[in-house]
Each structure stands twice: as C-alpha cells, then as structure tokens.
Amino acid sequence: MTNSLKNSQAASKSGKNKLASSTTERWNKQELFKNFYVCTREAVSAWETYFDVTGLAEQVFSESTHAHQNAENVLRASDAWRQLLALLDYASEGVTDGMEEMSIVMDAAEILALIKTENYWPSQDWDNIVTMGDARYALGDGMPLDLERIALLANVDIRTVRNAASAGELSIVQAPKDDPFPRRTPMVDNASARRWLHGRKGFKPTVSDNSAENIALEDVRTAAEFGAFLKKQRERIGLAETGQKLTIFHPCATVGTIQQLEAGVFMLPLxxxxxxxxxxxxxxxxxxxxxxxxxFTEELETLTEALKCGIPPNQ
Known part of the structure; x- marks a missing residue:
C-alpha cells in the first residue's frame, strides 16, 4: 500500500488547493490533462490485465499502451476530455453552452470515477472542480450550501467564509431534528449565500441559457430563473443597453438593485x-x-397551511 500511496501522491502533485489563487487561470489545463492522461492509461491497463481483454488500449488511444507518440492527441479529441472541459467551464466560468447543468457535473464525475485505480487517481484539483460544479448547480437550484462550496465559488480561503458566517453575513440553516442525514458542517441558506457571493471579485455568476430566459413568470422556481426572467423582460420592454439611468422608485432601492435582481438576489422588503x-x-x-x-418558501407554506385550516395569519 505504501507504493500505491506514493504513486497516488505523485499523480496528484498538481492538485494543491488553489482556493485563493491569484493567478490568471485558476487551474492549469495542461496539468489537469496530464493527470487525466496518466490515470486513464493506468485504468485501461488494469482493465486489460484483470478482465483478460485485449484491444482496449488500441480503441482508447489508437495504439498500444506502451506507445505514447499520438496517445495524448487522441485522448484530447475524446468525448471524455470534452466532457471534463465542459465541467471546467461550467464550474469556474458558469458557462453551460446549452448543456443541462446537472448532467455536466454528473457525467464528468462519472468519467473521473472510471479512471480511479489503486495506484493513480484524479488529482485534488479535479475533486475541487467537481465540488465547485455541484455547488454552482445547488446555488442555482435553491439548495443550501456548506462553507467549503461557498469558498470554492468565491475563490477565497475557507477562513473568509467562516468569518462571514460568524459575523452574521451568512445565515446558517438549522437542520431538522428528525433529519435522517445530519450534516457534519454548517449549511448556509441559499438566498444568503447568493447575496454574499454577488459582487465578490472571485465569483462568476452562471450564464443563463435561452430556456431560462424564456420561461414564463408563473413557471419560475429558482433564483437563477428569476434573475434570467427579469433580465429578458427588461430587454423585451426596451430598457436594455440604452445608457439611461434605470431606477426602481422605492426607499430601499439602490443603484445596484436592478443588477442584484437580475443576478437572482432579492434584498428588498416585500x-x-x-x-x-x-x-x-x-x-x-x-x-x-x-x-x-x-x-420566501417557508413563509408561503405557513400562510398557505393557515388559510387551508381557516387560521388567521396572526395566530
């Protein structure tokens, strides 16, 4: 096991946590591909050895596992690598290119699981990218997030997020007493996480696709859909890129209110x-x-139940 661990660590040297990286690129694509290539070769070799099959390496790399001249180019052109790049673009840049968000994360995670062996496995960077993609999906789908995922999305050290939670900038969600799967780490309310992430230099909002923008108001179910709908509606009524000062006339509205709303952040009173x-x-x-x-899901549910039972809202 000692040799295996050494090999695993060697294959993951490029996977140092870069949550607070100041480099232009958060992750090095060449290093990510190198790790992917090494792990894939080892996985293919293991399948041929343990399942007594031949020709798998030729199909994956178009050559023997002992020849390397064109193997990297072949793997770069594979659907597997394209799927991993899609995850990278989605996790770090919020770009989906019309792909379904959950599929981007799950398909890439499955690919990485397939190339994990006893001797080599995907680097820590790949783990962070999958976790970040999962966090971005959870943020858009209205789910609470743990502190680690918020740190990944904001590209800050986990201590920054802990400090924000301690200062009350992030609202911690209390798990139900009967929760069958209690969380080991604090979970942050989705709306609170979205407000905190909005405007942070390291966070890049998800780029909405046409399906989100064209959804009917009655069908909007998430903060991401809400923001995309309002942005599209502003374009429909001719208030897009006009250069004019746009203002919502309310005492609590500020210069950035419209930008906040179209980012799926609602910080106004009802x-x-x-x-x-x-x-x-x-x-x-x-x-x-x-x-x-x-x-205001919980408040709406409370009011709805009260009305069903004929209970006055103030009781």
Missing amino acids: DAVFRVADFYQLSKKALLECVMRVF
Whole structure:
C-alpha cells in the first residue's frame, strides 16, 4: 500500500488547493490533462490485465499502451476530455453552452470515477472542480450550501467564509431534528449565500441559457430563473443597453438593485415588489406570488397551511 500511496501522491502533485489563487487561470489545463492522461492509461491497463481483454488500449488511444507518440492527441479529441472541459467551464466560468447543468457535473464525475485505480487517481484539483460544479448547480437550484462550496465559488480561503458566517453575513440553516442525514458542517441558506457571493471579485455568476430566459413568470422556481426572467423582460420592454439611468422608485432601492435582481438576489422588503413590477411592466400579483415562491418558501407554506385550516395569519 505504501507504493500505491506514493504513486497516488505523485499523480496528484498538481492538485494543491488553489482556493485563493491569484493567478490568471485558476487551474492549469495542461496539468489537469496530464493527470487525466496518466490515470486513464493506468485504468485501461488494469482493465486489460484483470478482465483478460485485449484491444482496449488500441480503441482508447489508437495504439498500444506502451506507445505514447499520438496517445495524448487522441485522448484530447475524446468525448471524455470534452466532457471534463465542459465541467471546467461550467464550474469556474458558469458557462453551460446549452448543456443541462446537472448532467455536466454528473457525467464528468462519472468519467473521473472510471479512471480511479489503486495506484493513480484524479488529482485534488479535479475533486475541487467537481465540488465547485455541484455547488454552482445547488446555488442555482435553491439548495443550501456548506462553507467549503461557498469558498470554492468565491475563490477565497475557507477562513473568509467562516468569518462571514460568524459575523452574521451568512445565515446558517438549522437542520431538522428528525433529519435522517445530519450534516457534519454548517449549511448556509441559499438566498444568503447568493447575496454574499454577488459582487465578490472571485465569483462568476452562471450564464443563463435561452430556456431560462424564456420561461414564463408563473413557471419560475429558482433564483437563477428569476434573475434570467427579469433580465429578458427588461430587454423585451426596451430598457436594455440604452445608457439611461434605470431606477426602481422605492426607499430601499439602490443603484445596484436592478443588477442584484437580475443576478437572482432579492434584498428588498416585500412592499417593494409592486414597484419592481411597475418597473418591469409585470402583473403585481404574479410577481408577488413568484417572489414568495422563490425567496420566501417557508413563509408561503405557513400562510398557505393557515388559510387551508381557516387560521388567521396572526395566530
């Protein structure tokens, strides 16, 4: 086992945690590919050895596992590597290129699992990238996030996130007492995480695709869809890239309110919803229902149950 561990560590030298990296590129693609190549060769060799099959290396690399001249080029052109690059683009840049977000993460994670052997396995960088992709999906889908995932998204040291939580900038979600899968680490409320991440230099919001932008207001279910819808609506009513100063007339609205809303961040009191509806030329009732559905889920459920039971809201 000692030799195996040494080999694993050697294959993962490029995987040092770079959460607070100041380099232009957060991860080195060449190092990531090198690790992927080494792990794939070892996995292919193991399959041929233990399952007594031949020709697998020729199919994957178009040559014998003992020849290296064109193997890297062949692997770079493979669907597997393209899928891993898609994960890298999604996790670090928020770019989906029209692909389904969950599939980007799960497919890449499965590829990395397939090339893990006793002697070599994907580097720590790959683990961070998968975790970051998972965090980005959770953020867009309205789920709570742990501190590590927020640190990855913000590209900061985990201590920065802990300090933010201690200072009350991040709202910790209390797990239900009957939770069958209790979390070992604190979980942060999705809306709180989204507010904190918004505007941080190291965080790049997910680039919305056409399906999110063209969704009907009644069908909006997540903060990401909410932001994409409002951005598209502003374009529809002719307020996009006009150079004019855009303002929502409410005491709590600031210069950055529109940018926050279109990033899926709602930091206004509920009495501002009607002013937002006026600005975007939307139905006040429909927008209020949407805001409650997306950002005040527990409160909406409480009110709904109270109305069903005929209980006055103040009891």
